[in-house]
Amino acid sequence: MGFSNIMDSNRFSGESTLDPATDALIEARARVLGPGYRLFYDTPVHLVRGRGSHLFDVDGVRYLDAYNNVPGVGHAHPAVTEAVTRALSTLNTHTRYLHEEIVRYSRRLLATMPEHLDRVTYACTGSEANDLALRIAHRYTGRRGVVVTADAYHGNTAAVTAISPSNGDADTPTDHVRRVPAPDTYRENGTAGARFAADVRAAIADLDAAGVGVGAFIVDTVFSSDGIYTDADLVGEAVGAVHAAGGLFIADEVQPGFARTGESMWGFGRHGVQPDLVTLGKPMGNGVPISAVVARSVVSDSFSSDIPYFNTCGGTPMSIAAASAVLDVIEDEKLMTNAADVGDALRAGIAEVAGSSPMIGDVRGVGLYTGVEVVAPGTTDGDRAAARTLVNRLRDRQVLISICGRDGNVLKIRPPLVFSLSDVDWFCTEFADACAHIG
Amino acid sequence: MGFSNIMDSNRFSGESTLDPATDALIEARARVLGPGYRLFYDTPVHLVRGRGSHLFDVDGVRYLDAYNNVPGVGHAHPAVTEAVTRALSTLNTHTRYLHEEIVRYSRRLLATMPEHLDRVTYACTGSEANDLALRIAHRYTGRRGVVVTADAYHGNTAAVTAISPSNGDADTPTDHVRRVPAPDTYRENGTAGARFAADVRAAIADLDAAGVGVGAFIVDTVFSSDGIYTDADLVGEAVGAVHAAGGLFIADEVQPGFARTGESMWGFGRHGVQPDLVTLGKPMGNGVPISAVVARSVVSDSFSSDIPYFNTCGGTPMSIAAASAVLDVIEDEKLMTNAADVGDALRAGIAEVAGSSPMIGDVRGVGLYTGVEVVAPGTTDGDRAAARTLVNRLRDRQVLISICGRDGNVLKIRPPLVFSLSDVDWFCTEFADACAHIG
Numbered sequence: 107m108g109f110s111n112i113m114d115s116n117r118f119s120g121e122s123t124l125d126p127a128t129d130a131l132i133e134a135r136a137r138v139l140g141p142g143y144r145l146f147y148d149t150p151v152h153l154v155r156g157r158g159s160h161l162f163d164v165d166g167v168r169y170l171d172a173y174n175n176v177p178g179v180g181h182a183h184p185a186v187t188e189a190v191t192r193a194l195s196t197l198n199t200h201t202r203y204l205h206e207e208i209v210r211y212s213r214r215l216l217a218t219m220p221e222h223l224d225r226v227t228y229a230c231t232g233s234e235a236n237d238l239a240l241r242i243a244h245r246y247t248g249r250r251g252v253v254v255t256a257d258a259y260h261g262n263t264a265a266v267t268a269i270s271p272s273n274g275d276a277d278t279p280t281d282h283v284r285r286v287p288a289p290d291t292y293r294e295n296g297t298a299g300a301r302f303a304a305d306v307r308a309a310i311a312d313l314d315a316a317g318v319g320v321g322a323f324i325v326d327t328v329f330s331s332d333g334i335y336t337d338a339d340l341v342g343e344a345v346g347a348v349h350a351a352g353g354l355f356i357a358d359e360v361q362p363g364f365a366r367t368g369e370s371m372w373g374f375g376r377h378g379v380q381p382d383l384v385t386l387g388k389p390m391g392n393g394v395p396i397s398a399v400v401a402r403s404v405v406s407d408s409f410s411s412d413i414p415y416f417n418t419c420g421g422t423p424m425s426i427a428a429a430s431a432v433l434d435v436i437e438d439e440k441l442m443t444n445a446a447d448v449g450d451a452l453r454a455g456i457a458e459v460a461g462s463s464p465m466i467g468d469v470r471g472v473g474l475y476t477g478v479e480v481v482a483p484g485t486t487d488g489d490r491a492a493a494r495t496l497v498n499r500l501r502d503r504q505v506l507i508s509i510c511g512r513d514g515n516v517l518k519i520r521p522p523l524v525f526s527l528s529d530v531d532w533f534c535t536e537f538a539d540a541c542a543h544i545g
Numbered sequence: 546m547g548f549s550n551i552m553d554s555n556r557f558s559g560e561s562t563l564d565p566a567t568d569a570l571i572e573a574r575a576r577v578l579g580p581g582y583r584l585f586y587d588t589p590v591h592l593v594r595g596r597g598s599h600l601f602d603v604d605g606v607r608y609l610d611a612y613n614n615v616p617g618v619g620h621a622h623p624a625v626t627e628a629v630t631r632a633l634s635t636l637n638t639h640t641r642y643l644h645e646e647i648v649r650y651s652r653r654l655l656a657t658m659p660e661h662l663d664r665v666t667y668a669c670t671g672s673e674a675n676d677l678a679l680r681i682a683h684r685y686t687g688r689r690g691v692v693v694t695a696d697a698y699h700g701n702t703a704a705v706t707a708i709s710p711s712n713g714d715a716d717t718p719t720d721h722v723r724r725v726p727a728p729d730t731y732r733e734n735g736t737a738g739a740r741f742a743a744d745v746r747a748a749i750a751d752l753d754a755a756g757v758g759v760g761a762f763i764v765d766t767v768f769s770s771d772g773i774y775t776d777a778d779l780v781g782e783a784v785g786a787v788h789a790a791g792g793l794f795i796a797d798e799v800q801p802g803f804a805r806t807g808e809s810m811w812g813f814g815r816h817g818v819q820p821d822l823v824t825l826g827k828p829m830g831n832g833v834p835i836s837a838v839v840a841r842s843v844v845s846d847s848f849s850s851d852i853p854y855f856n857t858c859g860g861t862p863m864s865i866a867a868a869s870a871v872l873d874v875i876e877d878e879k880l881m882t883n884a885a886d887v888g889d890a891l892r893a894g895i896a897e898v899a900g901s902s903p904m905i906g907d908v909r910g911v912g913l914y915t916g917v918e919v920v921a922p923g924t925t926d927g928d929r930a931a932a933r934t935l936v937n938r939l940r941d942r943q944v945l946i947s948i949c950g951r952d953g954n955v956l957k958i959r960p961p962l963v964f965s966l967s968d969v970d971w972f973c974t975e976f977a978d979a980c981a982h983i984g
Contacts, residue, residue, distance in 0.1 A: 131643055138651035140664040140842060142849025143640055152643035156636045174638065176857060187633040194626040197595045198832040199613065201582055204570055204591035212577035225579040230669045230834045231858060237702045245716055262854055263676045264704035265717075273853050277684055278704075388857060393637040395669045395834040395858040403579060410581025414712050415701055418615060418827060419670060419834040 115490065115514035116497055118145035127164075128152060146508065147501045156181025159522045159529050161506070169504045170532050172521040178364050178389030179435040180524040186392045189431035193424040200418055201228075207426045214433060216400065218371045220380060225406040227399045228421030232360040232387025233261030235397040239383045240265055240322060242401065242409040243354045249319035253309045253348065255288040257512045259331035260324060260358055269324060272331045282318050284309035287512075288332035289340045292468040292479055293486050298335070303343035310351045320353035322383075327373035330361040333511030334477025334518065336470055338376045345379045354405065355379065360387035360397075361475070365436050365523060368446030368473025376472070394428035395419070441523040445473035448525050452476060455534035456519075463541040465492055474525055477510070478517035488515030492544060499540040505533060554929065554953035555936055557584035566603075567591060585947065586940045595620025598961045598968050600945070608943045609971050611960040617803050617828030618874040619963040625831045628870035632863040639857055640667075646865045653872060655839065657810045659819060664845040666838045667860030671799040671826025672700030674836040678822045679704055679761060681840065681848040682793045688758035692748045692787070694727040696951045698770035699763060699797055708763060711770045721757050723748035726951075727771035728779045731907040731918055732925050737774070742782035749790045759792035761822075766812035769800040772950030773916025773957065775909055777815045784818045793844065794818065799826035799836075800914070804875050804962060807885030807912025815911070833867035834858070880962040884912035887964050891915060894973035895958075902980040904931055913964055916949070917956040927954030931983060938979040944972060 124132070131152065135143065151169065155162040158180040161169040171181070179186065201208065212226045229235050244250055252269050254260070259272040268278040271285055286305035289298030310320045323345065329335040345355045362373025363386055374381050382405050387397040397420075399406070409415075419425065436442065453469055453476055460466035460478075467481035479486075480493035493515040497507055510518040521529065563571070570591065574582065590608065594601040597619040600608040610620070618625065640647065651665045668674050683689055691708050693699070698711040707717040710724055725744035728737030749759045762784065768774040784794045801812025802825055813820050821844050826836040836859075838845070848854075858864065875881065892908055892915055899905035899917075906920035918925075919932035932954040936946055949957040960968065 128643070131645065131648065134648050134652075135643070138648060138655060138663070138665055139640075140666070140846050140849055142666060142845070142852075142854050144853070144855070145643065146641040150643050153636055153638060154644075156638065161636075161638070176639070177637070181636065181638075182634050184634070187630060190633055191626060191630045194629055194832070195621050195623070197592055197600075197620065198616070199592060199595065199600070199620075200615070201578075202585040204567070204574070204584065204589050205593075206570065209570065209573050209577060213573075216577060224577070226577055227579070227581060231673065231856070233673065233856075234670065234702065241703055241706075241716060262856060263673065263702045264680055265702065267680075277680060277848075277852055393633070393858065393861060393863060395864075406581070407579050409716075410579055413581075413716055414583070415581050416583070417670070417672075417701060419832065422832060424832060425834075 115494060115509040116146055118147060118150050122148045124149060148498045149501065151501070151506070159525045167504060169506055170529055171506050172519050172525070172533055173506045173508050174522060175361065175366065175520050176388045176393050178366070178523050179392050179432055179439070179441065180522045183392060183435060185435050186394070186428055186431045189427040190394060190424055193427035196423070198422050198424045201421050205423055207423060207430065208421050211426045211430050215398070219384065219400055222380065222402050223384060223400050225401045225403045227406065227410070227415065229397045229399070229417045230395040230419050231261070232385060232397050233263050233266050234417065235385040235387055235399050236260045236266045236324070236358060237263045238415065239356050239385050239399050240269070242383060242399065242406060243322035243356065245409040245413065246405045247321040247352060247354060249321035249353070250282040251284070251313035251318040251320045252282060253284050253286060253306055253320060253323045255325065255329060255332050256285045257288065257332040258326065284312055288329045289335050290333065291335045291337045291470065298337070299340045299343060302340065303347055306344040307347045310347060310353070320348060320351050322354050322356050323348040324356040324358055326358045326361050327377060328362040328367070328472065328475050330475070330518070331510055333516045334471065334475060336472040336475060339378060341377045342379050354382040356383040356385060357381035358385050360385060364389045364432065365442040365445055366473050366475055368442055368449055390432065391425055391428035392432050394425055396425035396429050436523070439524070445523050448527060448530060449473040449476065451527055452519070452530045452533065455530055456537060459534060459538045459541055465489065465544070466541070474521055474523055476519040478519065480515045480517060488513030490514040493517060495544055496540055499543060500536060503536040503540060505536045554933065554948040555585055557586060557589050561587045563588060587937045588940065590940070590945070598964045606943060608945055609968055610945050611958050611972055612945045612947050613961060614800065614805065614959050615827045615832050617805070617962050618831050618871055618878070618880065619961045622831060622874060624874050625833070625867055625870045628866040629833060629863055632866035635862070637861050637863045640860050644862055646862055646869065647860050650865045650869050654837070658823065658839055661819065661841050662823060662839050664840045664842045666845065666849070666854065668836045668838070668856045669834040669858050670700070671824065671836050672702050672705050673856065674824040674826055674838050675699045675705045675763070675797060676702045677854065678795050678824050678838050679708070681822060681838065681845055682761035682795065684848040684852065685844045686760040686791060686793060688760035688792070689721040690723070690752035690757040690759045691721060692723050692725060692745055692759060692762045694764065694768060694771050695724040696727065696771040697765065723751055727768045728774055729772065730774045730776045730909065737776070738779045738782060741779065742786060745783040746786045749786060749792070759787060759790050761793050761795050762787040763795040763797055765797045765800050766816060767801040767806070767911065767914050769914070769957070770949055772955045773910065773914060775911040775914060778817060780816045781818050793821040795822040795824060796820035797824050799824060803828045803871065804881040804884055805912050805914055807881055807888055829871065830864055830867035831871050833864055835864035835868050875962070878963070884962050887966060887969060888912045888915065890966055891958070891969045891972065894969055895976060898973060898977045898980055904928065904983070905980070913960055913962055915958040917958065919954045919956060927952030929953040932956060934983055935979055938982060939975060942975040942979060944975045
């Protein structure tokens with residue numbers, strides 16, 4: 107098998123020997139879903155139940171979920187279930203009728219953002235949110251050009267696939283897209299932000315020279331797919347260059363948003379920048395599909411005054427109920443503080459293991475987003491094979507993580523925000539053991 | 546105000562005098578959601594509860610829902626609520642882990658389709674499904690050209706907006722799109738299908754001449770947005786021409802699908818045609834976002850073997866649970882038969898009113914999809930203003946419908962599938978009264 111893209115780095119290859127029941131399920135699945143549906147791990151996991159940061163397979167075995175950010179407030183959180191049940195048994199229509207909850211939630215959401223971000227538009231997925239944000243930026247600036255990071259992932263519609271190089275070569279036109287390597291704080295220590303800004307400037311110049319012009323610069327402010335770069339103040343200079351050229355800055359908060367960084371609700375704040383558009387997704391509804399574009403009204407209204415946009419299931423009572431419950435739980439259970447404290451403890455534990463494991467080149471992160479560089483010992487060269495082995499050894503020890511980064515060598519550790527100190531202990535014990543058996 | 550597009554034909558204009566509480570809610574809503582969020586009716590409806598085919602406003606007033614197809618099995622159906630509650634309180638992850646329910650549901654869904662349609666890919670919205678179907682068709686045929694009906698609506702992503710002329714002039718490039726007027730069975734009696742096929746042939750020739758070529762022909766087989774044309778055998782000849790030119794036929798079943806026609810689960814069957822791709826949406830989860838692309842494996846695998854497509858919330862246990870419950874209810878409550886019987890009764894009742902109302906030019910439909918032409922008496926000219934007045938008079942009588950068609954003059958009557966004979970009686974009583982007070 108080949109690895110056509112980052113997303114496939116942790117892909118089930120079909121080469122392992124599995125038990126007959128798992129084999130049969132995989133075969134049945136392939137017959138109806140086809141080859142597009144990838145599974146994680148050399149030995150795929152057959153899950154039947156989840157609770158908090160733990161998952162359980164069909165044999166009742168307990169797993170530590172150190173990967174899933176969609177259930178931000180934890181698997182099967184009763185507050186979310188209850189809110190959704192209440193909405194579904196009461197009313198679940200669309201936004202062409204008046205409903206109070208969408209207004210209440212929108213005010214609450216906007217109150218977590220800088221004051222100039224005063225409009226929200228709902229959709230169902232992060233892909234839809236980014237697709238819409240691009241259209242708005244194009245309309246407002248009159249320019250189609252988009253600057254993205256070299257291994258970005260922003261979603262799966264045709265328009266958004268074009269700005270998601272991590273998916274491999276897009277099947278949609280990319281003549282309006284320029285890719286710049288993300289600020290690699292490990293290999294470009296101290297110079298990453300400046301080099302990044304210089305590349306963004308060059309991309310803008312190139313778009314200008316091509317007669318396209320820069321409409322938008324879109325960044326996931328923790329650079330999840332690029333390899334997880336979490337230093338503060340990495341993007342300010344680049345955003346300044348984009349604004350000076352008349353382009354808009356879109357902060358894609360699908361990954362860093364909703365308290366994951368442990369410092370604020372949104373990742374962009376760490377870079378001292380003011381986005382023109384902010385896109386939200388995955389953890390917003392804890393697994394209930396809801397996403398949003400938040401914008402400056404002058405930007406968003408320029409689009410929506412002229413161009414109809416209606417998303418049937420966007421902002422329905424059910425999805426708003428789920429999203430409201432998520433905000434409640436983040437506040438009630440102090441999950442932002444938890445993300446900060448537990449994330450620090452997790453990185454301290456991993457760093458301790460790294461001290462005696464030469465294949466760990468770097469441990470970095472913020473809150474509950476952690477990246478670990480797996481490298482050829484004595485170098486900074488990513489070791490994709492070793493990273494893949496490590497992820498699979500952890501899976502065999504019932505600890506679930508995955509991989510990201512250009513070279514597919516960065517461990518992606520991104521648990522639900524309810525991850526606890528005992529979960530950290532569990533993780534580090536198995537991580538140490540897995541490293542000892544490889545490196 | 547102007548009417549920039551069909552979707553706006555039934556838009557709240559802000560010109561009516563409303564009670565202070567409604568005024569305040571509309572103002573609060575506009576401050577956070579902006580001008581992109583349209584409301585229905587001169588006097589918007591503030592809903593708080595729904596059950597079956599009835600809705601209730603904030604004052605406890607009961608409305609007859611003769612418009613909403615998303616809650617196909619009825620508002621707040623307990624079977625759907627229960628299934629979703631069970632899934633959310635158990636497990637709701639994604640398709641990179643094994644799960645049995647998605648395999649079971651997929652088999653059940655595919656069993657309702659012709660045998661050659663043997664692959665399903667899940668997404669969250671009909672827009673995402675159509676966006677993906679276009680990418681698959683483009684990949685398989687190597688051609689970007691798309692033929693659509695002149696007032697089609699297929700969704701809201703950038704790529705799909707380009708093939709949705711009912712949204713007004715798209716803000717995305719449409720050089721690869723050719724529009725053909727839908728077969729107007731009212732004004733082209735007997736010749737609609739042949740004329741439609743001739744136009745499709747001309748569109749294919751035009752795409753060929755432009756060096757683009759036809760990749761796909763996409764049709765909502767009840768032509769909802771174009772004006773609701775429900776005769777059988779309208780598209781076979783056109784599909785034949787597309788197939789002969791090497792293009793694919795995409796049946797957009799978001800509107801006619803899931804038993805609405807009362808004859809079969811899918812609208813395309815009425816035209817004796819074999820789609821290469823079928824897209825599903827809205828009623829699939831009764832308001833829980835789930836959609837799908839169903840395809841011939843040779844078509845779908847050509848895409849998914851090479852190009853990664855992952856939809857985080859597509860095909861999750863929660864959305865599959867909702868979709869399974871919808872199929873259960875359609876079977877258990879015999880909703881296909883109900884759609885046929887009640888739909889016939891509804892059209893008979895409307896036709897009776899039409900006999901004494903010269904502004905009703907045509908009553909047509911199939912199952913629970915009905916279109917009524919409002920025309921200038923003695924002509925076949927659509928009367929948009931009269932249609933709008935009629936829709937608002939019905940709303941004042943607590944009967945909810947809307948408008949569609951090129952001229953915004955076709956009443957769109959598309960209730961939940963649980964619509965009953967007493968609902969028909971309610972509808973026809975108020976319809977007769979509303980017509981008598983206008984025409």
